[in-house]
Amino acid sequence: MADTAPSLLVVSAHAGDFVWRAGGAIAAATQRGERAHVVCLSYGERGESASQWLQGKSLEDIKAIRRDEATAAASALGADIEFLDAGDYPLLETTATVEKLVDVYRRVQPTVVLTHPLTDPYNGDHPAAARMALQARVLAQAIGVANSDGTYPGTDDIIGAPPVFFFEPHQPEQSDFKPNVLLDITAAFPLKRKAMECLPAQKHMWEYYTSLAVRRGVQVKRNAGPNLGLPVDTMGEAYMRYLPQVTDVLA
Numbered sequence: 001m002a003d004t005a006p007s008l009l010v011v012s013a014h015a016g017d018f019v020w021r022a023g024g025a026i027a028a029a030t031q032r033g034e035r036a037h038v039v040c041l042s043y044g045e046r047g048e049s050a051s052q053w054l055q056g057k058s059l060e061d062i063k064a065i066r067r068d069e070a071t072a073a074a075s076a077l078g079a080d081i082e083f084l085d086a087g088d089y090p091l092l093e094t095t096a097t098v099e100k101l102v103d104v105y106r107r108v109q110p111t112v113v114l115t116h117p118l119t120d121p122y123n124g125d126h127p128a129a130a131r132m133a134l135q136a137r138v139l140a141q142a143i144g145v146a147n148s149d150g151t152y153p154g155t156d157d158i159i160g161a162p163p164v165f166f167f168e169p170h171q172p173e174q175s176d177f178k179p180n181v182l183l184d185i186t187a188a189f190p191l192k193r194k195a196m197e198c199l200p201a202q203k204h205m206w207e208y209y210t211s212l213a214v215r216r217g218v219q220v221k222r223n224a225g226p227n228l229g230l231p232v233d234t235m236g237e238a239y240m241r242y243l244p245q246v247t248d249v250l251a
Helices: 017-031 050-054 059-077 095-108 125-139 189-196 205-224
Strands: 007-012 035-040 080-083 112-115 164-167 181-184 236-241
Touching (some): 017 181, 017 205, 017 236, 050 059, 095 125, 112 125, 181 205, 189 205
Parallel strands (some): 007 112
Antiparallel strands (some): 181 236
C-alpha cells in the first residue's frame, strides 16, 4: 500500500448515523492527527427527515438540507465526507454502490473501518449498509477486481485487511449488539456534541446520545481498572469487533 498512516473510514447508511454512533471515535482520531473519512450511502431523506417533510419541503430540498447538516457535522469532527446518494427507505444493495465503495476503500486506504451491525429489526438500511461495506472491503483487496471506471488497480491501490468495528445501534438489545470494545471519548466528546448540534432535523437525539455516552463512560471506568486515573465524568462509546484481533501480546 502507498500510505500506511492511520486512516479511519466510516460507512454510514444515512447522513446522521456517523455522528450519533461514532462521532467520538472520529473526533478522537482527528485529535490524534489521524485522517478520518465518512461516506454516507444516503442522505436519510425519506426515513430520517420527518421534520422537513412536515414543513412541506421537496425531496431535493431535503437532500440539500441533510447534506449541508452532515457536512457541517463532519467538519466539526475534523473529518472529510462524501455522499453516494444511493437512496434510503429502502437502501438497496446494488452492484453499483458496492463498486463505488471499493473505489472509496482504495482511495482512503483505511487502517480501521467503522460501520453498522449486521442486525437491526427497526431499520433495514443499517444492515444493508454493513453488508455492502464488508463486501467492498474484501473486493478492494483483490487486484483482479476492477475499479468502478473499469480500470484495474495497481499494487499500491489495493488495500490490506483493516479491522472492522460495528458501532452501537439505537436498539442494541434487539440488534444482537454485544459490545466487546469500550472507547474512552471524554476528550473528544465536546466535538461530538458540537457535531450533534449540526443536525437540528433530529434534535430529539441530542440528549439521548449524550446520556448514552455517560452510561458507556461508566462502563469504561468499570472495565479499565482502578489505577488509570479516569475522570469522574468519563464519556464512552461502545463497539463490537467483527473479525479476530491479530496480536503478539495479550493485553
